[in-house]
Amino acid sequence: MSIPRKLIAGNWKMNGLGRKSGELAAAVADACRSVDPRFDMLICPPFTLISCIRGIIDDGVVKLGGQDCSPEAAGAFTGDIAAPMLKDIGCAFVILGHSERRHGHGESNELIRAKAEAAHAAGLVAIICVGEIKEERQAGQEKDVVGKQLANSIPALATSENTVIAYEPVWAIGTGLTATPEDVLEMHAFIRAGIAGKIANSEQTRLLYGGSVKPGNAAELLATANVDGVLVGGASLKADDIMAIAKASPVINA
């Protein structure tokens, strides 16, 4: 059984300054105001922009999320942002274990699990990212890698309400390469099976695909079984593109 409302999550990464970013968020929010039952829109801006965007989008039509959080709730951790701070500023979600954190900052599954526990304790939905690098796929190891990431990054108290899994093959992120629909179908079925017993109500847990999602490939990806939304980097920096992706969500048959 699949989840009818797709989650369209924009990951702005380390992009955006002041007024222009406010305009982008406002344009997305305006476009979402004629509520479309096919999707929920989420924007994950850099920490510095969350407060400003929260002031612009004050009706909840677009949800807000952080791109990372500390495993600690507060204290002497210079430069870190705690999950309760994200909650306090109006976030509902936080992306954890993005490949740019796993590979760029050496984050382990265990650290990502601790961060997810902190997110849950603060009342945030954790979007836990998994995905193999190119060499692992070439060696046919993608399921081993993703299986281990799932086994070790998901906290014990994960439920379909507080956890989303994003499959992002690392070689597809920001490269213009996308996994084939067959690869996505196979991996998402593998993930759906893999989270049974690890996430309460696993059938209703949203599984996102990420990696060079664009207006041109969104419809096919969003129509794939077990793809309950997308995590979008580059294309989320243009209001028209992220809206075209969102509107490519399949029409729900009541």
Ligand code: PGA
């Ligand atoms: P991309 O990034 O859409 O630019 O490939 C996706 C992501 O990293 O979440």
